[in-house]
Amino acid sequence: MSTDLPASARPAPVIFYNDPRVRSIAYQVALCAVVAFLVYGAASNAIENLARARIASGFGFWDQIAGFDISQTLIEYSSRGSTYGRAFWVGLLNTLLVAGIGIVFATILGFAIGISRLSSNWLLAKVAGCYVELIRNLPLLLQLLFWYNAVLKTLPDIRDSISIGWGIFLNNRGLFLPTPIFKHGFGGAEIALFVGIAGGVAYRIWARRQQERTGRQAPVLWVTLALVIGLPLATFIVSGAPLSFEFPQAGRFNITGGSEVLPEFVALLFGLSVYTAAFIAEVVRAGILAVSRGQTEAAFSLGLRPGPTLRLIVVPQAMRVIIPPLTSQYLNLTKNSSLAVAIGYPDLVQVFTGTVLNQTGQAVEVVAITMLVYLVISLVTSLLMNVYNSRMALRER
Amino acid sequence: MKRFTTILALLLAVVAQSASAQTLKAVKDRGMLNCGANGSLAGFGLPDAQGKWTGLDVDFCRAIAAAVLNDAEKVKYVPLSAKDRFTALQSGEVDVLARNTTWTSSRDTSLGLNFTGVNYYDGQGFMVRKSLKVNSALELNGASVCVQQGTTTELNLADYFGANKMQLKTVTFASSNEAVKAYDAGRCDAYTTDASALYAERLRVATPDDHIILPEIISKEPLGPAVRHGDDQWFDIVKWTLFAMMNAEELNISTKNLDEALKSTNPEIKRFVGTEGNFGEQLGLTKEWAVRIVKQVGNYGESFERNVGLGSPLKIERGLNKLWTKGGIQYAPPIR
Structure with missing residues (x-):
C-alpha cells in the first residue's frame, strides 16, 4: 500500500531564507560575530591605549617583591621576601577561609531560624520572624561596620585583656589562644582519629541496615561520639600525652606567641553568617512549607514523634526544594566577603585588587584575574551543590 | 562589591577611552576641570559643610582652572581613595590628580603618570x-x-x-x-x-x-600633582601653573599688590604678568594666564599659609617648603 501523494500535491519546497532552521542559525552566527567584534574592539583599543600611555602591561609583576605586610597570613609570607603572586594566594586563602566557615555557620543558624519560624511556640516563631525581617532588610556593609565597631568598642584595651584561663586572652586586638605543639608520638592519636571516623561511618551504615531489617534503632550518636572523640583521646592518654602548648605572652605592645584570631575576621565572619542566615532561614521555611501537611500527619499516625518526623520525613523532602536556592545563598556569601575591604580584613579584593593593583597600576590584569577567581570559586560551589542536589533528587522506585 | 564595581567602571573607561589625548581642548569644551582630590584630608583637600572645597591641592586645581578657563570656581572635585586614584587618572575620569601623592619612579613610569613638580615636601x-x-x-x-x-x-x-x-x-x-x-x-x-x-x-x-x-x-615624600602620559601640552600647562605660583611668591607678587605688579617696569615681573613676551600663548593659553592665577588663587606662599601654615588650624612650619631664597628647597624655573 502506498500513501505517497502525487508529486504535484506536495508543498513547494521552502525558499532557503524562509526556512526557520536556516534563519535561526543565521541569527545566531550574526550575534556571535557582533559579540566577537565588540570583544575584539574593546581588547585592541585597551591594548593600544595602554601602549600609548606607556602603562606597563602583562603578568611580569607576579614575580616581583610585594614589599607590603598583610595582617593575616595562612601561608608563609613576608614583606621583604614574598612576591605579588604570593600575596595573591594569601588573599585568596583568606577569602576561602572566611567564606568556608561562614557557609557552615550561616547554614546552621539559617536552618535553626527557619525551623523556629514555623514552630508552634509563639515566642520562638515571633523572635525568628523579627530576626529575618530585621537582618535581611539592612544593608550588609552597614551591618559589617556595626559588628566591627561592636567588637572594637566593647572589648577592652590590650593592657586590660580579659584572661579566660588556659592562656586564652581576649581584647580589642583579637582572641589569643595557645598554639598546640605536637611532639613525637602524637601520630598515634591522629591515626586513632581516622580509625574512629571510619568506624563511625561503618557503624552508621550497619545501624541503618539493621533498622531497615529489624526496625530496631541503635544508639548511633553515642557510639559515633565514642569512636570519633573517645578513641583518639584514649590513644592520646595511653601514649603519654605527647602535646605541649605555646602560650601567648604579654609584650610591651602586643601579646606575642600563641595563635591569634583577628577582630576583623570575627566581625566579617559574624556579619556574613548572620546576614546570609536570614535568607537561608526563608529558603528553609519555604522548603518545609512545600512538603504536604499529609506527610507529617501520616508520620504522626505511624507513631513517630515530632523530632524524628522533622528529621526523617519532612527535611529530606524539603531538601529538594531547598538546595537550589541555598546554592545561590552560598555564592552570595562568598562574593559578599569582598566587603572585607571596608573593615580591614585582608581578603582577595583587599590585598590583590587593592594594594597590588595600586602598587603595580595594572588594573586590567589584576581585575581580570580577580573576576576569574570569583568565577571559578562560584562554579565549583555550584558544581558541588548540583552533585548533592542530584543525589537528593526524587528517585522513583 | 562597591569598590570592585568602581574599579570595573574605571576599567571600562580605560577600554572605551577614545584615541584623542587633547586634554586642554576637552577641558575648554567642557568648561570644567575634573580634579582628582583627597576629600578627607584637612589642609590638602576637604569640602566644608557648604560643599566648598579648600586645601593646598584644591588651590592648585583652582589655579589651573583660573589659567585655562579664567574661573577658579570651574572645578569639579572627584574625591578619590589612595587605592583608586591612579586608575581614575589613567582612565581619564580626572584631568589632573592633585591628591597629596608621592612622586616615585614606578608611578612616574609603569603606572603611566607624569608628575609635574612638588607642591609639598613631606616625610x-x-x-x-x-x-x-x-x-x-x-x-x-x-x-x-x-x-x-x-x-x-x-x-x-x-x-x-x-x-x-x-x-x-x-x-x-x-x-x-x-x-x-x-x-x-x-x-x-x-x-x-x-x-x-x-x-x-x-x-x-x-x-x-x-x-x-x-x-x-x-x-622622603615629595607630594605633587600628576597627569597622564601622552599629552605634553597639558603636562606643560599643569607644570607651569605650579611654577607660576612659586615664581609669584619669589617676585613678591600676591593678591594684595597685583595691580602694582601690572604697572611694574621690572622685566622679570613684566614677563610674568604678560606685558612683555608671549609666554602664555606658548603654553596654549593667553598672555594673562599667570595674572589670573595670582588674582583668583594667590601665590604659593599665600596658599600654603592659608591651608596648612600658621594661618590654618594645622599650624605647620614651612620648613623645607620655604623658597630657596629663604632657606627652603622650593625652586621654580624662570618664565622666559
Missing part, C-alpha cells in the same frame, strides 16, 4: 598615645600599626621595621577615615602616614592632646 611619621610613653619610632618593636592602603606609607613601614630588625603587625584599611577610627578605638598602638597629614588626623581623634607625633621622619 612619613608616626602618631602614638602619650600613655604608651614612647619617645622614638625605634621603640615600636612589636607594635600594631594602622595604615592606609595603596600608599607609599604602607611600603616604607615594612622597610623601616625590617631595616631596624623590629617586629610589626600591620592593619591595613582602604580609607584613612577607617584607619584613624580603628587607631582611636585602640586597635593599633600607632598610626602612620605623611607628617603633614598626621597633624590633620590628630585633630580628628577623640582627645587630640592624648596623642603625640614622634620626631622620626622615616622617608
Whole structure:
C-alpha cells in the first residue's frame, strides 16, 4: 500500500531564507560575530591605549617583591621576601577561609531560624520572624561596620585583656589562644582519629541496615561520639600525652606567641553568617512549607514523634526544594566577603585588587584575574551543590 | 562589591577611552576641570559643610582652572581613595590628580603618570598615645600599626621595621577615615602616614592632646600633582601653573599688590604678568594666564599659609617648603 501523494500535491519546497532552521542559525552566527567584534574592539583599543600611555602591561609583576605586610597570613609570607603572586594566594586563602566557615555557620543558624519560624511556640516563631525581617532588610556593609565597631568598642584595651584561663586572652586586638605543639608520638592519636571516623561511618551504615531489617534503632550518636572523640583521646592518654602548648605572652605592645584570631575576621565572619542566615532561614521555611501537611500527619499516625518526623520525613523532602536556592545563598556569601575591604580584613579584593593593583597600576590584569577567581570559586560551589542536589533528587522506585 | 564595581567602571573607561589625548581642548569644551582630590584630608583637600572645597591641592586645581578657563570656581572635585586614584587618572575620569601623592619612579613610569613638580615636601611619621610613653619610632618593636592602603606609607613601614630588625603587625584599611577610627578605638598602638597629614588626623581623634607625633621622619615624600602620559601640552600647562605660583611668591607678587605688579617696569615681573613676551600663548593659553592665577588663587606662599601654615588650624612650619631664597628647597624655573 502506498500513501505517497502525487508529486504535484506536495508543498513547494521552502525558499532557503524562509526556512526557520536556516534563519535561526543565521541569527545566531550574526550575534556571535557582533559579540566577537565588540570583544575584539574593546581588547585592541585597551591594548593600544595602554601602549600609548606607556602603562606597563602583562603578568611580569607576579614575580616581583610585594614589599607590603598583610595582617593575616595562612601561608608563609613576608614583606621583604614574598612576591605579588604570593600575596595573591594569601588573599585568596583568606577569602576561602572566611567564606568556608561562614557557609557552615550561616547554614546552621539559617536552618535553626527557619525551623523556629514555623514552630508552634509563639515566642520562638515571633523572635525568628523579627530576626529575618530585621537582618535581611539592612544593608550588609552597614551591618559589617556595626559588628566591627561592636567588637572594637566593647572589648577592652590590650593592657586590660580579659584572661579566660588556659592562656586564652581576649581584647580589642583579637582572641589569643595557645598554639598546640605536637611532639613525637602524637601520630598515634591522629591515626586513632581516622580509625574512629571510619568506624563511625561503618557503624552508621550497619545501624541503618539493621533498622531497615529489624526496625530496631541503635544508639548511633553515642557510639559515633565514642569512636570519633573517645578513641583518639584514649590513644592520646595511653601514649603519654605527647602535646605541649605555646602560650601567648604579654609584650610591651602586643601579646606575642600563641595563635591569634583577628577582630576583623570575627566581625566579617559574624556579619556574613548572620546576614546570609536570614535568607537561608526563608529558603528553609519555604522548603518545609512545600512538603504536604499529609506527610507529617501520616508520620504522626505511624507513631513517630515530632523530632524524628522533622528529621526523617519532612527535611529530606524539603531538601529538594531547598538546595537550589541555598546554592545561590552560598555564592552570595562568598562574593559578599569582598566587603572585607571596608573593615580591614585582608581578603582577595583587599590585598590583590587593592594594594597590588595600586602598587603595580595594572588594573586590567589584576581585575581580570580577580573576576576569574570569583568565577571559578562560584562554579565549583555550584558544581558541588548540583552533585548533592542530584543525589537528593526524587528517585522513583 | 562597591569598590570592585568602581574599579570595573574605571576599567571600562580605560577600554572605551577614545584615541584623542587633547586634554586642554576637552577641558575648554567642557568648561570644567575634573580634579582628582583627597576629600578627607584637612589642609590638602576637604569640602566644608557648604560643599566648598579648600586645601593646598584644591588651590592648585583652582589655579589651573583660573589659567585655562579664567574661573577658579570651574572645578569639579572627584574625591578619590589612595587605592583608586591612579586608575581614575589613567582612565581619564580626572584631568589632573592633585591628591597629596608621592612622586616615585614606578608611578612616574609603569603606572603611566607624569608628575609635574612638588607642591609639598613631606616625610612619613608616626602618631602614638602619650600613655604608651614612647619617645622614638625605634621603640615600636612589636607594635600594631594602622595604615592606609595603596600608599607609599604602607611600603616604607615594612622597610623601616625590617631595616631596624623590629617586629610589626600591620592593619591595613582602604580609607584613612577607617584607619584613624580603628587607631582611636585602640586597635593599633600607632598610626602612620605623611607628617603633614598626621597633624590633620590628630585633630580628628577623640582627645587630640592624648596623642603625640614622634620626631622620626622615616622617608622622603615629595607630594605633587600628576597627569597622564601622552599629552605634553597639558603636562606643560599643569607644570607651569605650579611654577607660576612659586615664581609669584619669589617676585613678591600676591593678591594684595597685583595691580602694582601690572604697572611694574621690572622685566622679570613684566614677563610674568604678560606685558612683555608671549609666554602664555606658548603654553596654549593667553598672555594673562599667570595674572589670573595670582588674582583668583594667590601665590604659593599665600596658599600654603592659608591651608596648612600658621594661618590654618594645622599650624605647620614651612620648613623645607620655604623658597630657596629663604632657606627652603622650593625652586621654580624662570618664565622666559
